[in-house]
Amino acid sequence: MSAAWPAALAAGGSVALLVAGVGRLLAGRGARPPEPRGRPGRQGPLASRSAGRRLGARLARAGIPLGPDAFVAAVAAATAAAAAIAVAATRSPLAVPLAAAAVVGGAVSVVRSADGRHLARVTAQLPGVAQQLGAALQAGLSLRQALARAARNAPEPCREELRRAVDELALGTRLESALEGLAARVPAHDLRIMVTAILVQRRTGGNLARALSTLAGRLEERAQLARELRGATAQARMTAWLVAALPLGAGVMAEIAAPGTLARVLGEGPGPALLAVSATLYGAGVLWIRRIGRVDS
Numbered sequence: 001m002s003a004a005w006p007a008a009l010a011a012g013g014s015v016a017l018l019v020a021g022v023g024r025l026l027a028g029r030g031a032r033p034p035e036p037r038g039r040p041g042r043q044g045p046l047a048s049r050s051a052g053r054r055l056g057a058r059l060a061r062a063g064i065p066l067g068p069d070a071f072v073a074a075v076a077a078a079t080a081a082a083a084a085i086a087v088a089a090t091r092s093p094l095a096v097p098l099a100a101a102a103v104v105g106g107a108v109s110v111v112r113s114a115d116g117r118h119l120a121r122v123t124a125q126l127p128g129v130a131q132q133l134g135a136a137l138q139a140g141l142s143l144r145q146a147l148a149r150a151a152r153n154a155p156e157p158c159r160e161e162l163r164r165a166v167d168e169l170a171l172g173t174r175l176e177s178a179l180e181g182l183a184a185r186v187p188a189h190d191l192r193i194m195v196t197a198i199l200v201q202r203r204t205g206g207n208l209a210r211a212l213s214t215l216a217g218r219l220e221e222r223a224q225l226a227r228e229l230r231g232a233t234a235q236a237r238m239t240a241w242l243v244a245a246l247p248l249g250a251g252v253m254a255e256i257a258a259p260g261t262l263a264r265v266l267g268e269g270p271g272p273a274l275l276a277v278s279a280t281l282y283g284a285g286v287l288w289i290r291r292i293g294r295v296d297s
Contacts, residue, residue: 056068119187123190125155143208144166165179
């Protein structure tokens with residue numbers, strides 16, 4: 001078993017390099033070139049399905065320059081490599097599903113985290129955007145002109161999203177359709193509220209500039225309350241994650257102290273069944289912790 005530690009260390013180094021590369025990739029998303037507006041390129045079988053299109057939208061918001069087919073293929077290749085390294089390091093077939101689950105879970109976590117950061121940045125900038133739109137309307141501009149001005153003055157990533165809506169309007173898209181498309185591309189709750197307020201005011205009449213100015217204040221209050229809640233629950237959430245990490249840490253320490261312990265305990269008799277049940281309960285507990293500790297802005 002001790003001879004397998006170099007392979008395990010090499011696997012850990014490879015995973016660290018992969019995470020570092022993904023981090024560098026996501027860090028450069030602000031300088032991402034604009035998406036082509038011309039004829040779409042050749043799509044794979046997954047990109048033509050609704051699930052593939054949703055995955056592609058998430059990858060685009062996360063700043064990952066891969067289509068859904070290429071991303072799934074890359075995750076599958078990484079899963080196969082991790083399973084092979086895990087079997088070579090542990091000499092146990094139980095390592096295959098664990099390694100596969102770790103790679104797939106890591107890929108899902110990276111995409112969800114980057115997508116969430118993008119939506120959080122958009123949400124944080126929406127009060128200023130609503131204030132800009134209200135000020136432009138009070139100055140006598142039309143809603144189309146106000147959107148064009150906001151697309152020039154708003155910070156990223158709101159600027160890019162608004163610019164896409166303005167480009168659609170320039171190509172002849174109806175204002176309602178462009179705003180609905182904006183809300184569909186960026187599924188942020190506050191953006192949906194702003195789009196709904198604009199559409200309702202246009203259909204029923206009223207002072208849209210005043211409504212947007214009031215909405216900007218309400219959105220800022222919601223963001224302030226969410227920040228206060230995150231600060232108040234930070235210690236409890238950190239404690240919950242430390243408790244969730246204790247079983248993994250105990251397993252690693254037991255394996256370091258007595259190599260082969262996990263293979264003997266979990267690889268014989270009822271060990272595999274107990275491992276499957278405990279892994280299921282552990283995953284359910286982690287998901288429940290995330291749900292309890294989540295604070296929606």
